[in-house]
Amino acid sequence: MIKNPAIQVNSEIGTLKTVLLHRPGAEIENITPDTMERLLFDDIPFLKNAQIEHDYFAKTLQDKGIETVYIEQLLEDVLADSAVKDDFLTRYLNEHHYMNDAMKDIKGYLNTLSTHDLVATIYAGVRRELVDFKHPNLHDVAGSDAENPFLMDPLPNAYFTRDPQAMMGSGLTINYMTFEARRPESLITEFVMKYHPRFAGNVDIWLDRNTDARIEGGDELVLNDHVLAVGVSQRTSSRAIQALAEELFTNEDSNFDTIVAVEIPHNHAMMHLDTVFTMVNYDQFTVFPGIMDDDGKMNINVLHAGDQGQVVMEHRTNLKDTLKEVLKLDDLDLIETGDGDPIIAPREQWNDGSNNLTIAPGEVVTYDRNYVSIKLMQEHGIKVNEIKSSELARGRGGGRCMSQPIWRDNL
Numbered sequence: 572m573i574k575n576p577a578i579q580v581n582s583e584i585g586t587l588k589t590v591l592l593h594r595p596g597a598e599i600e601n602i603t604p605d606t607m608e609r610l611l612f613d614d615i616p617f618l619k620n621a622q623i624e625h626d627y628f629a630k631t632l633q634d635k636g637i638e639t640v641y642i643e644q645l646l647e648d649v650l651a652d653s654a655v656k657d658d659f660l661t662r663y664l665n666e667h668h669y670m671n672d673a674m675k676d677i678k679g680y681l682n683t684l685s686t687h688d689l690v691a692t693i694y695a696g697v698r699r700e701l702v703d704f705k706h707p708n709l710h711d712v713a714g715s716d717a718e719n720p721f722l723m724d725p726l727p728n729a730y731f732t733r734d735p736q737a738m739m740g741s742g743l744t745i746n747y748m749t750f751e752a753r754r755p756e757s758l759i760t761e762f763v764m765k766y767h768p769r770f771a772g773n774v775d776i777w778l779d780r781n782t783d784a785r786i787e788g789g790d791e792l793v794l795n796d797h798v799l800a801v802g803v804s805q806r807t808s809s810r811a812i813q814a815l816a817e818e819l820f821t822n823e824d825s826n827f828d829t830i831v832a833v834e835i836p837h838n839h840a841m842m843h844l845d846t847v848f849t850m851v852n853y854d855q856f857t858v859f860p861g862i863m864d865d866d867g868k869m870n871i872n873v874l875h876a877g878d879q880g881q882v883v884m885e886h887r888t889n890l891k892d893t894l895k896e897v898l899k900l901d902d903l904d905l906i907e908t909g910d911g912d913p914i915i916a917p918r919e920q921w922n923d924g925s926n927n928l929t930i931a932p933g934e935v936v937t938y939d940r941n942y943v944s945i946k947l948m949q950e951h952g953i954k955v956n957e958i959k960s961s962e963l964a965r966g967r968g969g970g971r972c973m974s975q976p977i978w979r980d981n982l
């Protein structure tokens with residue numbers, strides 16, 4: 572049992588007290604038309620305005636009394652220790668397939684930087700011309716792509732702090748992410764959890780990134796203190812969900828006994844469950860109707876803990892009925908993205924109209940551009956705090972994607 576837990580996340584909706592963010596930096600401007608697709612972007616945001624919008628998001632949270640913690644600051648704190656820094660750089664370079672002489676040469680350059688600049692460079696990517704290779708091999712000079720101006724790619728998705736890990740209960744999953752473009756992000760989480768005094772020894776690690784199964788935080792929703800919903804998606808495999816269930820149902824620090832595995836379309840627009848489904852109150856959810864078939868059916872499996880902690884599975888097809896069943900509710904309100912209109916709903920889903928950050932029961936932070944979804948939420952009694960979204964939305968993630976709750980009041 573952890574003595575002083577650093578994480579407390581027992582719902583999607585309990586009053587938010589502390590949240591992890593990343594302010595977009597130079598990495599955003601290191602996307603090019605050639606690398607955009609590989610880096611999981613649909614456009615190149617204008618950094619200056621993206622930062623203004625992100626600061627507005629952070630201030631909206633701070634004005635509500637929410638502590639905002641920046642992952643880049645935590646990484647800087649951790650890398651101030653030279654042994655930890657060396658270990659981190661070895662892992663970071665190894666995972667980019669640089670070894671031996673190349674590792675020495677790249678480290679030689681990175682070690683000339685202050686810790687602050689090193690962290691900024693890890694996010695921004697390391698340009699090829701900055702390193703002078705003494706005995707280059709083919710990979711060192713060309714990488715896997717001769718056109719690529721970077722030895723290590725930028726991490727433009729890092730402002731979506733939701734995905735490299737998922738905090739639930741008194742711990743977290745540190746995620747093996749689907750695409751190489753994002754994998755260094757969860758290496759950063761691993762080091763922060765292992766070495767930062769705020770977290771070290773004070774968190775349960777339910778899954779680590781050496782688990783050979785893909786999972787991302789946008790798919791991992793904490794419905795209450797014993798029920799999770801996890802998307803079976805482009806980014807999260809059923810194998811990872813099974814592994815998570817086996818861990819949570821048997822670990823004595825975990826209170827979770829149910830996982831609702833919800834299959835969603837495997838595509839870029841709906842890459843995670845939280846791009847189509849968010850919990851906004853005890854009995855209210857936003858949902859994009861395009862995740863169901865014409866008869867309103869879906870492929871849902873409910874995983875329960877059996878007597879001995881073994882995983883018992885039951886198949887369901889109706890989302891509303893399944894949620895009522897696992898949450899023990901007589902009724903619940905599914906609020907359709909874009910009011911279910913065939914043009915408005917997909918447009919607002921594309922711009923993350925389904926992706927709300929709930930900061931208290933019945934109160935959300937969401938992008939201003941999705942005005943049809945906003946009006947509908949308001950008509951359903953939800954308090955909406957709007958944030959600016961011209962540039963941030965180009966990365967295909969909204970308020971929930973851009974935040975990792977570390978502490979929420981228990982309900």
Ligand SMILES: NC(=O)NCCC[C@H](N)C(=O)O
Nearest residue numbers: 611731789843966967968972
């Ligand atoms: N939870 C989320 O849905 N995050 C959005 C991630 C967007 C990012 N461009 C990605 O493709 O991974």
